[in-house]
Amino acid sequence: xxxxxGSAHGRELTRELVLRGLDQRTAMQALDENVEPRTVWHALxxxxxxxxxxxxxADARRPAPPRA
Numbered sequence: 001x002x003x004x005x006g007s008a009h010g011r012e013l014t015r016e017l018v019l020r021g022l023d024q025r026t027a028m029q030a031l032d033e034n035v036e037p038r039t040v041w042h043a044l045x046x047x048x049x050x051x052x053x054x055x056x057x058a059d060a061r062r063p064a065p066p067r068a
Contacts, residue, residue: 001041003057004050019043038065 001010014027021043022030030040045055056064 004045004055005048013044013048017044017047019047021046036068039068042067 001007001014004010005013014031016026018024018026019030022035022040025033027040027044030043031037041055052064056062
């Protein structure tokens with residue numbers, strides 16, 4: 001998350017941004033309710049319109065985990 005969103009901004013978004021893809025929960029609420037982290041990450045990226053190829057940081061060889 002830090003690599004894609006920045007540490008401070010990423011932390012703020014996980015606490016404050018309500019995500020449509022997570023039934024109107026924040027990322028932090030979803031994680032606290034045991035939603036799988038990759039599902040939360042995809043929902044956050046979808047909400048922010050982050051393209052698939054930019055979701056996994058600078059390492060182009062790192063495969064993106066599939067959506068759950």
